[in-house]
Amino acid sequence: MRLSDEEKAMRDGRDGAAVARAMDLLIRYGEALGAEDFVETRNVCGTVTATTPFMRDFAVRQGGLDAVFSEFNLDSAEIVTPPRVKVFASHLQLGFDPHHPAEMGVSEEIVQFYRRSETMAARMGVQMMNTCTPYQLGNVPVFGEHCAWMESSAVVYINSVLGARTNAEGRESTSAAMLTGRIPNWGYHHDGPRRATQGVELATPVETVEDWGLLGYWLGDWVQDRVPAVRGLTRRPDLPRLKHFGAAASSSGGIEMYHLVGVTPEAPTWEAAFGGRAPQEVRRYGAAERAATLERLNAMASDRKVDYVMLGCPHYTIEQIGEAAALLEGRHVHADCALWLWTPRAIKDLSVRNGSAAVIEAAGGRIFTDSCSAMSRAVPAGTKVVACDSAKQAHYLPAILGLQAWFGTTSQCIDAACTGTWRA
Numbered sequence: 001m002r003l004s005d006e007e008k009a010m011r012d013g014r015d016g017a018a019v020a021r022a023m024d025l026l027i028r029y030g031e032a033l034g035a036e037d038f039v040e041t042r043n044v045c046g047t048v049t050a051t052t053p054f055m056r057d058f059a060v061r062q063g064g065l066d067a068v069f070s071e072f073n074l075d076s077a078e079i080v081t082p083p084r085v086k087v088f089a090s091h092l093q094l095g096f097d098p099h100h101p102a103e104m105g106v107s108e109e110i111v112q113f114y115r116r117s118e119t120m121a122a123r124m125g126v127q128m129m130n131t132c133t134p135y136q137l138g139n140v141p142v143f144g145e146h147c148a149w150m151e152s153s154a155v156v157y158i159n160s161v162l163g164a165r166t167n168a169e170g171r172e173s174t175s176a177a178m179l180t181g182r183i184p185n186w187g188y189h190h191d192g193p194r195r196a197t198q199g200v201e202l203a204t205p206v207e208t209v210e211d212w213g214l215l216g217y218w219l220g221d222w223v224q225d226r227v228p229a230v231r232g233l234t235r236r237p238d239l240p241r242l243k244h245f246g247a248a249a250s251s252s253g254g255i256e257m258y259h260l261v262g263v264t265p266e267a268p269t270w271e272a273a274f275g276g277r278a279p280q281e282v283r284r285y286g287a288a289e290r291a292a293t294l295e296r297l298n299a300m301a302s303d304r305k306v307d308y309v310m311l312g313c314p315h316y317t318i319e320q321i322g323e324a325a326a327l328l329e330g331r332h333v334h335a336d337c338a339l340w341l342w343t344p345r346a347i348k349d350l351s352v353r354n355g356s357a358a359v360i361e362a363a364g365g366r367i368f369t370d371s372c373s374a375m376s377r378a379v380p381a382g383t384k385v386v387a388c389d390s391a392k393q394a395h396y397l398p399a400i401l402g403l404q405a406w407f408g409t410t411s412q413c414i415d416a417a418c419t420g421t422w423r424a
């Protein structure tokens with residue numbers, strides 16, 4: 001790879017051993033990808049903390065959190081001490097909610113281990129947002145900004161909705177990017193790969209959050225990791241709809257970039273989305289495709305008795321928490337069912353202040369933060385059947401935990417929580 005003088009100096013140890021190991025990792029990574037050089041980034045979103053028993057045991061054997069960071073974040077056998085990050089960096093979701101270890105099936109010892117690594121990360125200057133939706137908490141990259149982000153639903157959101165530029169990075173590359181302000185210059189940092197190749201003509205209204213989840217799930221299944229453009233919208237989507245759409249598209253497929261004509265910044269027109277080239281293929285999405293997708297998402301479920309209702313994938317917005325609270329007003333969660341909502345800590349705080357949390361808790365629901373059921377593999381004890389309003393969670397929970405999953409609207413999910421039955 002071609003290195004600037006600054007990059008050579010970091011590689012050669014000017015800024016200390018950890019930065020040198022980070023540059024070494026990024027050079028190896030860039031060469032493997034075929035990148036010719038680096039882009040500068042000032043916005044990194046990744047995972048720094050240690051949360052697993054395996055990491056705890058590694059720390060005990062090898063010499064503490066510096067050893068864990070060196071091995072798991074920098075792929076370095078040499079133990080280095082992580083310095084302060086060079087650029088703005090925020091932390092993604094965790095493998096559990098540290099405020100509720102019993103429900104997460106996590107020992108107090110692991111929580112304490114995590115807390116020590118959280119202190120280390122905060123000392124490094126990493127903002128502990130602990131969410132898959134950092135764009136809800138003020139990490140909002142601007143149009144054209146080169147970023148280094150992990151988490152498929154966040155990657156597709158900032159590429160497609162904000163017009164920022166990132167590939168789907170990993171724990172190691174984002175950690176190295178935090179220490180250097182560099183990431184290999186390839187893929188979605190370039191104009192060409194951002195252009196659409198596949199087209200979709202909408203032939204049915206796509207309006208509700210459920211509609212957007214279904215469209216995303218159908219689209220990801222078809223295009224996999226190619227870039228689609230969609231036209232024919234009847235209504236402009238908002239943040240919750242776009243959040244659900246991208247998360248669904250990146251779970252049934254590997255979509256990291258899409259264009260909604262007239263909505264997303266690089267698609268003012270159909271022609272612009274394709275960069276002036278003809279689409280390789282155009283498909284129609286109508287009522288039949290919607291119905292088939294709904295049926296497919298619910299294919300793993302047969303028992304109507306629901307044990308657990310999971311809301312908040314991707315992490316709920318304050319507006320969605322308010323909607324759930326309104327649906328719960330005057331009702332109570334069924335004795336044989338549990339209702340758990342997932343959201344960032346900062347948004348939970350807001351829901352406490354605006355009264356939504358009290359309504360949800362009075363009805364028997366609970367609000368968790370920092371993680372989700374798929375990430376933490378945590379569901380209420382004895383759960384066999386789950387209901388959710390997220391196509392992504394309905395995709396993963398049967399695969400990860402062997403649960404039956406019903407997918408539907410938020411209202412249908414709240415009804416299931418209050419009756420213990422999937423009546424949709």
Ligand code: F3S
Pocket residue numbers: 093132153247312313314315342371372373374375392393
């Ligand atoms: Fe977020 Fe978990 Fe869904 S991390 S996108 S809530 S699978």
